[in-house]
Amino acid sequence: MSSAPTTINVPADASSLPMTLPRLYEMKRHGEPIVMVTAYDHPSARAAERAGVDLVLVGDSGAMTVLGYDSTVPVELDELLVLARAVRRGLQTPFLIGDLPFGSYEISDEQAVTSAMRFIKEAGCDAVKLEGGGETSVARARAIVRAGIPVMGHVGLTPQTSTALGGYKAQGRTATDGARIAREAVALQEAGCFSIVFEAIPTGLANEIMPLITVPVIGIGAGPAVDGQVLVFHDLLGIREGLGARFVKRYANLLEDMVSGVAAYAHDVRSRTYPAPEHGYSIDEAELTAIRAELNPDS
Ligand code: KIV
Secondary structure: OOOOOEEEEEEEEOOOOEEEEEEHHHHHHHOEEEEEEEOOHHHHHHHHHHOOEEEEEEOOOOHHHOOOOOOOOOOOHHHHHHHHHHHHHHOOEEEEEEEOOOOOOOOOOOHHHHHHHHHHHHOOEEEOOOOOOHHHHHHHHHHHHHHHOOOOEEEEEEEEHOOOOOOOOOOOHHHHHHHHHHHHHHHHHHHHOEEEEEOOOOHHHHHHHHHHOOOOEEOOOOOOOOOOEEEOOOOOOOOOOOOOOOOOOOOOOHHHHHHHHHHHHHHHHHHOOOHHHHHOOOOHHHHHHHHHHHHHHOO
């Protein structure tokens, strides 16, 4: 993991062009790198908006980053909808994608379409993402696309089924596994996905798959040959405890800043240096005298 923070001035015209699917395809055609980040609440959405990112994902990673679960498995669609609505209120320009949580799409096409529609109707998302490129995920992606909702696929390391994959580790390191991931990506594309995430696969494998894929590919731990990159907001800003995966690059250490800030506040309260006079409200002496008279009429 590289930990060198990078300071970049926010472009003055960031957040001026609304992202659309045609614009996304144009970016792929022109080889313009696509920037995607996760967001889970209004402040993270505002940061993404102001930084001028292209795609925002209300990831089921929010289960761990903001809801405190041990994995993404337990989070419910209703919980992610609350997060997605807060993100929607903070965004104007980036394309907003809701991540279908484990258990919200696998059972039937009808279940998948119903869950996807909730992200669109109740949270104002532009699209949904689902994990996996096996038969079930491909069928559900096709059904949701047929219902008129853009779908982003996700292959490689798919955290919702990480137990079956042998844990949180890179995928596609053998010929059999790598070829399976390539077939899954092609199948998701054929099912109508507008874009596909490649997570934690060898750079060389991504290089081999890219010529087969005509839709924008967003990588996270898939090397530089893909069309864009995504990172989890809390990982890139250092809000989450721990080092994170190999592919995480830290651009800030906000958790340390948050702890120092709260500790300084606690110190000030305990030493009675906060609040200072400038943090209080004034009142005319005459009004105070009147209040005293009303509270103590006999004195
Ligand atoms: O939930 C998530 O944050 C994701 C991204 C890592 C792609 O699925």
